[in-house]
């Protein structure tokens with residue numbers, strides 16, 4: 092009895108893990124068991140509110156529409172950065188694209204492997220050295236750098252791993268009262284696993300266009316997914332380096 096209570100208490104004790112891991116754990120459990128688990132135990136806590144995380148698995152309507160547009164706009168060798176559960180990676184793979192998925196969360200990568208993603212690895216985008224024709228930053232992954240001020244640091248990394256004439260495809264949340272870039276701190280929690288606090292940002296389309304242009308990149312909005320039709324309004328953009336003659 093005493094041992095039982097001790098084990099129970101152990102399971103309830105908060106365990107601090109790397110910031111993105113509770114997100115990966117939730118996806119992995121979702122893949123291994125069922126969707127309900129994911130919804131029930133996954134908490135995404137920001138300083139202002141508690142909401143469920145963005146993930147293609149949580150927004151089926153958006154995911155379906157987005158997938159088609161992404162597939163129409165991908166070319167060549169593709170890198171899916173922060174691929175999460177590999178939702179889009181698998182669609183690209185099924186269509187015959189040569190696609191590599193990376194995620195900083197080992198649990199996400201384990202989930203992708205279980206789902207059949209052939210080429211996936213645990214990696215920070217900053218550790219990638221190979222070059223690609225298309226780089227995907229979907230589900231607001233652009234903000235993983237943590238602060239708008241660090242945007243040029245991300246751009247120079249992207250420039251390094253993008254082939255000449257390559258493109259970055261970005262999907263960003265576009266809440267309708269959201270006209271300015273928004274930096275925030277938060278943490279993920281899954282069951283008793285609590286991730287370290289992290290910083291993130293979201294950027295609306297108009298601001299991304301201006302900011303990227305000031306660093307020599309051209310942003311074109313490919314599509315928008317509005318709030319009336321989809322469960323998570325967002326926009327899809329293509330970003331290319333301006334090559335001056």
Ligand SMILES: C[S@@+](CC[C@H](N)C(=O)[O-])C[C@H]1O[C@@H](n2cnc3c(N)ncnc32)[C@H](O)[C@@H]1O
Nearest residue numbers: 111146147173174175194195215216229230235
């Ligand atoms: C908001 S989720 C988006 C997941 C997926 N792209 C989607 O749209 O469903 C962001 C993902 O980026 C990963 N991530 C965060 N920072 C990263 C980094 N520096 N390098 C690679 N992946 C990162 C997280 O683990 C997480 O799975």
